[in-house]
Amino acid sequence: MNLVLLEEADFEEAAASLASLADGAPRHVVLTGRRLLHLRTVHRAEQGRELRVGLIDGRVGSGVVETIDAERARLRVTLTEPPPAKLDFTLLLSLPRPKTLRRVLQMAATLGIPHLVLMNSWRVEKSYWKSPQLHSAALREQLLLGLEQGGDTVVPQVELQRLLVPFLRDEIEGVARGERLIAHPSATTPCPRHVDGPLTLALGPEGGFLAEEVELFERHGFTPVSLGARLLRVEQAVPALVGRLT
Amino acid sequence: MNLVLLEEADFEEAAASLASLADGAPRHVVLTGRRLLHLRTVHRAEQGRELRVGLIDGRVGSGVVETIDAERARLRVTLTEPPPAKLDFTLLLSLPRPKTLRRVLQMAATLGIPHLVLMNSWRVEKSYWKSPQLHSAALREQLLLGLEQGGDTVVPQVELQRLLVPFLRDEIEGVARGERLIAHPSATTPCPRHVDGPLTLALGPEGGFLAEEVELFERHGFTPVSLGARLLRVEQAVPALVGRLT
Numbered sequence: 082m083n084l085v086l087l088e089e090a091d092f093e094e095a096a097a098s099l100a101s102l103a104d105g106a107p108r109h110v111v112l113t114g115r116r117l118l119h120l121r122t123v124h125r126a127e128q129g130r131e132l133r134v135g136l137i138d139g140r141v142g143s144g145v146v147e148t149i150d151a152e153r154a155r156l157r158v159t160l161t162e163p164p165p166a167k168l169d170f171t172l173l174l175s176l177p178r179p180k181t182l183r184r185v186l187q188m189a190a191t192l193g194i195p196h197l198v199l200m201n202s203w204r205v206e207k208s209y210w211k212s213p214q215l216h217s218a219a220l221r222e223q224l225l226l227g228l229e230q231g232g233d234t235v236v237p238q239v240e241l242q243r244l245l246v247p248f249l250r251d252e253i254e255g256v257a258r259g260e261r262l263i264a265h266p267s268a269t270t271p272c273p274r275h276v277d278g279p280l281t282l283a284l285g286p287e288g289g290f291l292a293e294e295v296e297l298f299e300r301h302g303f304t305p306v307s308l309g310a311r312l313l314r315v316e317q318a319v320p321a322l323v324g325r326l327t
Numbered sequence: 328m329n330l331v332l333l334e335e336a337d338f339e340e341a342a343a344s345l346a347s348l349a350d351g352a353p354r355h356v357v358l359t360g361r362r363l364l365h366l367r368t369v370h371r372a373e374q375g376r377e378l379r380v381g382l383i384d385g386r387v388g389s390g391v392v393e394t395i396d397a398e399r400a401r402l403r404v405t406l407t408e409p410p411p412a413k414l415d416f417t418l419l420l421s422l423p424r425p426k427t428l429r430r431v432l433q434m435a436a437t438l439g440i441p442h443l444v445l446m447n448s449w450r451v452e453k454s455y456w457k458s459p460q461l462h463s464a465a466l467r468e469q470l471l472l473g474l475e476q477g478g479d480t481v482v483p484q485v486e487l488q489r490l491l492v493p494f495l496r497d498e499i500e501g502v503a504r505g506e507r508l509i510a511h512p513s514a515t516t517p518c519p520r521h522v523d524g525p526l527t528l529a530l531g532p533e534g535g536f537l538a539e540e541v542e543l544f545e546r547h548g549f550t551p552v553s554l555g556a557r558l559l560r561v562e563q564a565v566p567a568l569v570g571r572l573t
Contacts, residue, residue: 083558165556188563231557275520310411311477312329313566317434320563324570 082119082229085112085134085144087158105161110134110144112154120146120154134158135234137225164234167195168327169279171258175202175286176241177315179212183223184316190227190237192323198256200242204288210243245294249301257281261303264322265295266312268305276326284318328365328475331358331380331390333404351407356380356390358400366392366400380404381480383471410480413441414573415525417504421448421532422487423561425458429469430562436473436483438569444502446488450534456489491540495547503527507549510568511541512558514551522572530564 091110112120120126126146134156135141141164144156176199177185189197201210213219220239228234240256242248259279264272266289283290283298290298295305313321337356358366366372372392380402381387387410390402422445423431435443447456459465466485474480486502488494505525510518512535529536529544536544541551559567 191557191559191563192567193557230560233557311437311439311479313437314476316562317437317566320559320565320567321438321570324567324572326570 082116082123083133084141084229084232084234085116085120085132085156086225086229086234087134087136087144089136105142105159107157107159109147110156110158112156113152117149117152117154120149121151126154132156133232134160135164135228135232136160137228138235140164141232141234165193165232167233167235167237168193168323169259170194170323170327171196171198171256171279171281172319173198173200173256173281173283174315174319175200175284175290176205176209177286178206178209179214181315182209182212182214185319186220186223186239187227187230188316188319190224190233191231192320193231193233194237194323195235196238196240196256198240198242198248200248201245202286202294203291204286215241246297249297253301257302261298261301262306262326263290263295263298263303264308264318265290265305266307266310268307270304270306272306272308272322272325274325280326282322282326284315284322287315328362328369329379330387330475330478330480331362331366331378331402332471332475332480333380333382333390335382351388351405353403353405355393356402356404358402359398363395363398363400366395367397372400378402379478380406381410381474381478382406383474384481386410387478387480411439411478413479413481413483414439414569415505416440416569416573417442417444417502417525417527418565419444419446419502419527419529420561420565421446421530421536422451422455423532424452424455425460427561428455428458428460431565432466432469432485433473433476434562434565436470436479437477438566439477439479440483440569441481442484442486442502444486444488444494446494447491448532448540449537450532461487492543495543499547503548507544507547508552508572509536509541509544509549510554510564511536511551512553512556514553516550516552518552518554518568518571520571526572528568528572530561530568533561 087110093109130146132144134144140160141162142160144158147157148155172194224236261281263283333356339355374392376392378390380390386406387408388406390404393403394401418440470482507527509529
């Protein structure tokens with residue numbers, strides 16, 4: 082937790098809106114539960130300790146611990162800076178297994194990916210779509226953990242697309258921004274480096290896309306590109322592709 | 328397991344040396360234990376199925392299942408191709424917590440990092456050095472899993488350096504190849520892209536290197552570079568840096 086994420090409800094002062102909290106004036110928050118535990122056990126925070134804090138979907142700044150005990154921590158916070166810029170990157174990802182999904186959600190938030198589409202493809206196991214990890218509260222929990230790691234406050238948009246063909250036919254034009262790439266190990270074009278401007282990347286499931294699926298993406302303007310002979314796990318491929326492409 | 332890794336002992340034919348197995352002539356292996364289980368439950372391999380196989384530290388090729396049951400699988404293997412090229416990349420990594428270490432070892436092998444130095448630094452918890460994950464058999468187990476994912480056979484070299492100052496003073500000249508970089512969030516130089524030629528990268532622990540440690544690396548020719556405002560977890564930073572630098 083490199084940044085303590087705050088919700089409006091944490092503030093002692095009545096806040097008319099998120100906007101009114103962004104004026105840089107000091108205010109007070111009370112933290113309990115997971116965040117208190119983290120402050121006590123990991124940060125070993127005591128009175129006077131200054132921590133990096135941020136308001137969800139708002140500004141970042143500093144929080145000074147005024148009191149802390151087993152029940153609650155009270156911090157005086159000043160929110161002065163905008164959060165770090167997001168990447169201009171849309172990730173279309175075949176739904177991974179639930180355990181991997183949690184890591185990928187955190188990672189997407191940490192890396193600054195603003196828009197993640199979890200989509201179906203032939204080799205996605207049907208049972209993955211029934212995972213409680215796809216409930217919006219569970220998605221948000223993982224995204225917030227990732228934001229706390231990356232020092233960001235702006236919750237990425239996550240979209241579920243359970244049907245690949247209609248998604249590409251009816252919605253891709255509204256979703257895909259900029260250059261369109263699909264990662265495919267047997268592509269002959271190497272993945273480009275440092276693409277300027279917006280970018281949309283489709284990444285397949287374990288075992289990869291079917292050739293027919295790659296062709297479908299190609300018909301919608303996606304170029305198949307390869308990362309080389311080595312097959313990476315999804316949670317390795319996402320940061321490797323972000324590192325290479327952005 | 329995108330490639331089934333074979334050991335010399337798996338071969339029915341008496342093999343004088345690893346070299347004698349690399350002539351491309353078909354031979355037979357018998358698999359039991361973890362690899363058999365994986366063939367049966369994940370690959371659902373039956374008689375006649377062709378799989379990608381490779382001899383540890385040797386060639387890759389194909390293996391055709393001749394018989395398979397609950398006790399053993401017998402494959403006819405032909406090893407014809409060299410394994411994929413390694414990166415020209417030396418990673419000096421502050422020893423992570425054991426759970427992260429397992430993932431980083433697998434990842435290093437999958438990504439094609441040939442040489443990994445696990446080193447001490449101020450913020451590495453002393454207890455991590457006592458982890459059974461550092462025993463050579465445990466290290467090798469994780470490296471082999473990573474090789475099987477990446478389709479490689481050549482086991483990366485892993486070195487333990489429990490004392491940072493003597494390591495840098497006495498051994499760094501023999502270890503570091505090419506350009507020397509140290510990842511440090513507050514560096515003013517952005518991390519370069521696509522460095523041609525050999526590269527040595529130092530990556531700190533959770534919480535980062537001390538300023539004094541960064542200065543020590545600088546005195547040994549390392550340039551501090553930043554990946555930007557976002558703080559990545561080690562298992563995200565390694566592939567992101569490999570993707571960007573190579």
